[in-house]
Amino acid sequence: MRVCIHRGTKQIGGSCIELAHEGVRILLDVGLPLDGEFGDTSLLPPVTQGIAAVIVSHPHVDHYGLLHHLPPGTPVCIGAAARRIIQAAAPFTGQPLPPLDGFDLQHRTPLQIGPFRVTPYLVDHSAYDAYGLLVEAGDKRLFYSGDFRGHGRKGRLFEGFLQHPPSNIDVLLMEGTTLSRLEEDDAFPSEAALEKQLLEQIRATSGLVMVYASAQNIDRVVTLYRACKQAGRTLVIDLYTAAILEATGNDSIPQSFWPGVVLFTPERQRRQIVRLQAFDLLKRHARQRVYREGLQQLAANAVLLFRPLHMEDLVAADVLDGARFIYSQWSGYLADEASQKWLHWLQEAGIEMHQIHTSGHASPSDLQRFARALNPARLVPIHSFSPEKYPQQFDNVEFRQDGEWWDV
Template sequence: MNVIIHRGQNQIGGNIIEVTAENTRILLDVGLELDQKEVTLPEIDGLFDNPSFDAVFISHYHGDHLGLAYYIDNRIPLYIGEASYRIVKAADDYKGLESITPSGFLRHLQPIVVGNITVTPFLCDHSAFDSYMLLCEADGEKILYTGDFRSNGRKSFDRLLGALPDKVDKLICEGTTLSRKTQLPLKESDLEEQAVIEFRRATGPIFVLQSSTNIDRIVTMYRAAKRSGRVFLQEVYMADVTSAIGGRIPNPSFDDVYAFLTDPQRHDALVKYRRMGKERMAKTPFVMCVRSSMLRYLKGLAKLMSFEGGLLVYSMWSGYQQQPAMSRFIAECEEMGLKVVSLHTSGHADPDTIRALIEKVQPTEIIPIHTENAGWFAEESK
């Protein structure tokens, strides 16, 4: 098999990886570059017209892996996890966008055969729900692509390692954290304990800035809210996402989860959910998930209740704080009397986790991706 990294080798995000075997040509991820203001389609023959790819596999729903899927020729079969697709569809519906149309779904350890190549997904932990590593096999050769992954989530990393092959020819491995300040990443469950301490100590309202599609984090914050005797409030966009997965994922069908609306234009959306309005919120201890676009809503709420003794919990990558809308939101929240607390842990593998993966799959060759420090891998293999 041949591997061409069209994009993502020496940058974080925008992954596009081509794998070919005889007459079969597939892509692993078709990501948009992070921070790209306008979409520019890369020059890849047979992807956007006159299709010559046999399939496209998406490891997970983050835009830097999925974003170009909206632009590729729809005659090319597309595969993604089923829960991932439900999340993407709910988010697209909310935004009024036309969604992707997968041909089939990735399932843990269930191989998909495309021409000469067999692709086997391995469910892994990441800040996107339903993420997969992808193993490509043809002619007795094995290539493992990690997508984005971590070992500090609630899924067992040891169990994943146990399921992976003992030997691969090529390992295409993410290295996001290798150029960032490395601290030992907190486990998602430890983060929950920290949140419980903060939430119990707070005497006012609690707002959490976090991604509406980071399901693990929603679970963490919900559990901490429950353990500190607070209801959990999700804006309609998040309620749409969590309800699309349903089951054990905290959503407004839970007794202690309520939806709220920040855009009165979308009143229809609330019919689906049990809601809590501002007047009732003002009398109820809560943890509310917020986005930086909700400043006006929070100011309205501050007229009905005191924010004293309350918290703004920042639970995202620290880099986003540089964005103007975000820094303004945080500053205004402080002015309203909220104390800003950072409670976050990485969605990406730390160096020891990458070492453990390499140790397990014994790659003949390592192809770094999604990193600004590809040299780390060469140093490691010395």
């Protein structure tokens, strides 16, 4: 089996790995770089014709964002829920909807693609339906970690993996997102710890609580729902969030029709719904719908899953007195151009920002436990801005360059 990491040996974002064996080629992820443009075809691997299949580890654009440029008919293997989430999100985000036809990834169920046998392992990550991938070809075994962590709501899955990892791994491609952000012994709070922090903040608020979190971070939405329930508050979601939650297809994930959840569609989203002709979607989620007056009445007993398109409605509904704002995403995004508008809005309204968040990625110590459990003959850094830190923390590290072909 031959490997080429097209992008990812020295960076986070835009992950793309090509594997070749007996004349058959497959791709693991076709991601968009963090600063890349969806339309930029120069970011693709050099040869995309004749790819037998693309396997997408999870539904984050830095792992699938260039899929739409692949030749039509290229099969895409991805988790069924991940596929639905991408399809549900695209109309709202305006991002290109890639073709996604192909096999479903299922936990520990091998797929045969020509000479490649691919076994997905469901992992704990901030994206829903995320997998690590064991790829076997000839007599070689490569494991690609994808993105993962051990402190989320699937932490038990991570511990189970460590106890029964796949054996005889020749090459491990392992993400190291946190190595550039954390010291070796720093740890992250769990989602359960976040739930407690949120509950405290909600209880200390007389008015509306706004929480700015990604609707696609399903673990976080669950955390929010659970905190609301304990505080006796109603969770207010918009149609985008309702569509994403529905797309999980999971009965135990909060939905728009659950007790303690209401739908509020901000004006800008109502225009979006008209443009998209998304009336059936709206109808499905409108069983517990409130309008501005309803929101006003509910404010002191509600938590809003905030998105910047809510700003005008919140002013118009006059719900900012005694309100609290909690930012629940990576703090790095705060420096983005796109964040300045809502940050300014918040400042104008005289509302302080609190931060409650935990990473979607494993801490350095969990990365070490993962690497020790898999005990690979060679460990190749990927998805990290600090590959140079690997040799201090892991055994058998071997560096590779973007675009270089090598043997497993």
